[in-house]
Amino acid sequence: MSATPLNRRQFLSAGAAGAAVAAAAPAAEAQGLVREPRAMPLDAVGLLYDSTQCIGCRACQVACKQVNGMEAEMPARYAGWNDGTWDTPTDLSGDTLTVIQVYQHGTMAVKDRETDGYAFIKRQCMHCTDASCVSVCPVSAMTKDPVTGIVSHHPDRCIGCRYCVLSCPFGVPRFQFDEAFGEVTKCQLCSNVPGQDIPACADVCPTGANLYGRTSDLQAEAERRLAKRPGEPHDYPRGTLYDDREPNHATIPVYRPEVYGERILGGTQCRVLAGVPFDDLGLPLDAPDFSYAAMTEGIQHTLYKYMIGPVALLGGLLYFARRNAVRHRSEDWD
Amino acid sequence: MPEERAGREQETYARPEAIGDLDGHRGSLGGLKRRDFLKVCTGIAATLGLSPALGVRIANAATAPGRPPVIWLSGQACTGCTETLLRSYHPTLETLILDQISLDYHETLCAGSGAQAEAVKRQTMEERRGEYLLVIDGAIPTKDGGVYCMVAGETFLDSVRHAAEGAAAIIAIGSCSSWGGIPSSGPNPTGARAAHEVLPDHTVVNIPGCPPSPYNFLSTVLHFLTFNSLPALDSKNRPRFAYGRLIHENCERRPHFDAGRFAREFGDVGHRQGWCLYHLGCKGPETYANCPSLGFNDAGEGSWPVGTGHPCFGCSEQGVGFTKSLHSLATLETVTPPTAFPRVVEDSGGGVTPASAAIVAGVGGAALGAGAVLASRLARHGQPLDEAPPAEPPKTDGL
Numbered sequence: 050m051s052a053t054p055l056n057r058r059q060f061l062s063a064g065a066a067g068a069a070v071a072a073a074a075p076a077a078e079a080q081g082l083v084r085e086p087r088a089m090p091l092d093a094v095g096l097l098y099d100s101t102q103c104i105g106c107r108a109c110q111v112a113c114k115q116v117n118g119m120e121a122e123m124p125a126r127y128a129g130w131n132d133g134t135w136d137t138p139t140d141l142s143g144d145t146l147t148v149i150q151v152y153q154h155g156t157m158a159v160k161d162r163e164t165d166g167y168a169f170i171k172r173q174c175m176h177c178t179d180a181s182c183v184s185v186c187p188v189s190a191m192t193k194d195p196v197t198g199i200v201s202h203h204p205d206r207c208i209g210c211r212y213c214v215l216s217c218p219f220g221v222p223r224f225q226f227d228e229a230f231g232e233v234t235k236c237q238l239c240s241n242v243p244g245q246d247i248p249a250c251a252d253v254c255p256t257g258a259n260l261y262g263r264t265s266d267l268q269a270e271a272e273r274r275l276a277k278r279p280g281e282p283h284d285y286p287r288g289t290l291y292d293d294r295e296p297n298h299a300t301i302p303v304y305r306p307e308v309y310g311e312r313i314l315g316g317t318q319c320r321v322l323a324g325v326p327f328d329d330l331g332l333p334l335d336a337p338d339f340s341y342a343a344m345t346e347g348i349q350h351t352l353y354k355y356m357i358g359p360v361a362l363l364g365g366l367l368y369f370a371r372r373n374a375v376r377h378r379s380e381d382w383d
Numbered sequence: 384m385p386e387e388r389a390g391r392e393q394e395t396y397a398r399p400e401a402i403g404d405l406d407g408h409r410g411s412l413g414g415l416k417r418r419d420f421l422k423v424c425t426g427i428a429a430t431l432g433l434s435p436a437l438g439v440r441i442a443n444a445a446t447a448p449g450r451p452p453v454i455w456l457s458g459q460a461c462t463g464c465t466e467t468l469l470r471s472y473h474p475t476l477e478t479l480i481l482d483q484i485s486l487d488y489h490e491t492l493c494a495g496s497g498a499q500a501e502a503v504k505r506q507t508m509e510e511r512r513g514e515y516l517l518v519i520d521g522a523i524p525t526k527d528g529g530v531y532c533m534v535a536g537e538t539f540l541d542s543v544r545h546a547a548e549g550a551a552a553i554i555a556i557g558s559c560s561s562w563g564g565i566p567s568s569g570p571n572p573t574g575a576r577a578a579h580e581v582l583p584d585h586t587v588v589n590i591p592g593c594p595p596s597p598y599n600f601l602s603t604v605l606h607f608l609t610f611n612s613l614p615a616l617d618s619k620n621r622p623r624f625a626y627g628r629l630i631h632e633n634c635e636r637r638p639h640f641d642a643g644r645f646a647r648e649f650g651d652v653g654h655r656q657g658w659c660l661y662h663l664g665c666k667g668p669e670t671y672a673n674c675p676s677l678g679f680n681d682a683g684e685g686s687w688p689v690g691t692g693h694p695c696f697g698c699s700e701q702g703v704g705f706t707k708s709l710h711s712l713a714t715l716e717t718v719t720p721p722t723a724f725p726r727v728v729e730d731s732g733g734g735v736t737p738a739s740a741a742i743v744a745g746v747g748g749a750a751l752g753a754g755a756v757l758a759s760r761l762a763r764h765g766q767p768l769d770e771a772p773p774a775e776p777p778k779t780d781g782l
Contacts, residue, residue: 104715105724106640106641106643106645106661107641107642107643108643108644108645109643110643111642111643111644112643127723130723134638134642135641135642136642137723137725138725139725139729140725140729148725149724150724150725150726150727150729151724151725151726151727152726152727153726160715169724170727253643253645255645255647255661255662255712256712295710297711297712298708298711299712329727330727331727331728
């Protein structure tokens with residue numbers, strides 16, 4: 050398995066800091082090395098995942114596997130009770146595009162409480178506004194749709210370098226290491242599934258914890274929830290914001306007063322609401338408000354500007370090589 | 384055969400009891416053969432979660448002379464709880480009320496009526512004071528002095544209080560007497576209350592349900608007859624053997640919930656396939672009862688709401704049944720924390736152990752040594768071919 054998101058993040062931030070020091074630049078936001086952040090398309094779509102409404106039934110996980118035709122996973126740690134009946138992936142993988150994980154603390158008595166509680170988190174591609182995986186892909190196998198903003202992967206262009214796997218701050222793209230001809234896989238909001246109008250995970254969610262829609266509308270819905278007081282009734286739409294399904298008549302829980310994905314890392318098209326701190330759920334909080342891609346691309350584009358850097362480097366190498374070659378020749382033949 | 388079996392069990396269990404004179408008086412076995420009767424009693428022991436050997440004790444107690452009198456009072460009720468008892472088969476109701484207990488007063492079932500019936504009730508309450516079992520079904524109206532339910536010129540509130548004074552044990556059968564049921568639902572114009580609310584000084588065993596499984600009641604009664612004590616109760620005074628678990632935990636459709644397969648509309652593909660009914664508003668995840676493991680009417684599984692394809696509506700649970708809307712989603716009462724879910728940060732691998740470090744170091748060292756030997760041999764082989772031998776052996780840094 051690849052490194053955990055935390056390690057990757059530390060790795061990336063350490064690398065970025067090193068590069069910044071080497072270039073003798075001040076803080077990264079102070080520009081120079083940060084290219085202009087990409088803007089979200091107007092009709093960008095995404096998911097709103099509400100951890101407080103999730104009951105952990107894993108209908109999303111099952112539906113995702115079905116529509117994407119992926120194999121069930123049965124890790125050894127569940128072999129004691131799962132003899133092949135249930136699909137029980139522990140993390141995203143080449144065969145798992147979304148997974149429900151749980152935050153646990155102490156006695157785990159109360160849901161959505163940080164101390165002695167537990168909370169669910171659905172992991173899948175966040176569809177970043179300024180996606181690292183798209184930025185780092187050397188062959189344009191990772192693309193971001195200019196209209197919907199969906200980040201898609203094209204296996205026929207992919208050379209299998211797995212740079213996208215390393216670059217993602219959420220640890221989303223995964224490689225099928227167990228296949229002879231493995232591919233990189235990631236959630237594409239079911240845009241890759243014929244006949245699937247909305248993502249299967251949002252389609253099957255019984256409580257409306259997974260909601261599909263335009264990101265701007267999802268943000269408005271999330272803010273409606275945050276504006277209400279705990280205990281107030283709220284109709285949680287099911288599936289999408291735009292059809293006439295019966296909503297889930299529930300009450301507002303105690304929310305963290307923030308919509309995850311609004312600003313962090315340049316913003317994501319998928320947003321998250323929760324009752325426990327987001328970093329407990331594996332969502333990084335100590336990340337900048339711009340994409341790592343904006344910084345790395347900024348550094349790279351500065352170094353390679355008008356090819357001055359590479360030409361100077363190559364010229365210097367040539368000079369030293371030639372000087373040494375001349376000296377050796379005179380030593381040998383004299 | 385029964386004697387042999389009981390003999391074997393006597394060796395196994397600590398407190399054996401010989402089978403008594405079961406058919407000592409006519410009709411004591413309710414028309415059953417001795418063997419079948421013992422089977423029934425063993426079944427009751429199993430329902431109660433007791434050792435099968437105790438079935439013998441139940442059999443002896445159920446056929447003992449001097450049957451305990453029972454006074455059954457009905458208030459704001461629909462007679463559903465009596466109906467459910469009429470459909471019990473082990474023991475049948477007639478066996479119970481004629482041979483095992485002495486049902487001295489029950490407005491639906493007693494043969495006498497009017498002043499005659501009331502006289503029997505008064506007689507039992509006086510002569511068998513401290514011995515009789517009081518069963519209450521129906522909620523108790525308390526508003527305006529309880530005038531909304533009067534029997535024989537006495538408010539139901541008063542008759543319950545009087546009967547409770549001399550009762551050996553009090554059982555509230557059905558949701559109405561257990562927590563208020565339908566009559567107590569808003570706007571509750573009669574001030575309907577549960578039995579335990581109007582009898583705060585007494586222990587009232589609650590057997591909620593609308594109606595409850597008759598065996599939850601019969602098993603409680605027979606436990607009382609056999610051991611002269613009540614079965615273990617939970618915090619809401621419900622027998623633990625029947626109300627200790629959520630419906631969700633034992634539901635026959637539970638695997639569909641765990642696999643995320645939900646019926647989303649009545650008659651859709653999932654509904655026809657028998658998938659989980661949570662999406663349709665099933666209250667199994669917040670309702671404590673043994674419906675999925677026991678069923679109703681001795682007809683096997685399928686004879687309870689979820690078995691027929693209708694979501695459980697939580698009839699036995701206060702604040703759920705008759706309170707929450709039928710098709711709104713249940714709140715999940717997760718009794719045990721969800722340990723079957725992967726954690727946010729999952730352990731992968733055990734890190735570096737001394738053994739693995741030693742193996743890696745050993746393999747690396749061997750490779751280095753082999754490389755050095757190979758390089759020096761290459762150098763020696765090359766000697767005759769070169770005009771001038773190199774002053775130093777080739778470096779092996781490249782490894």
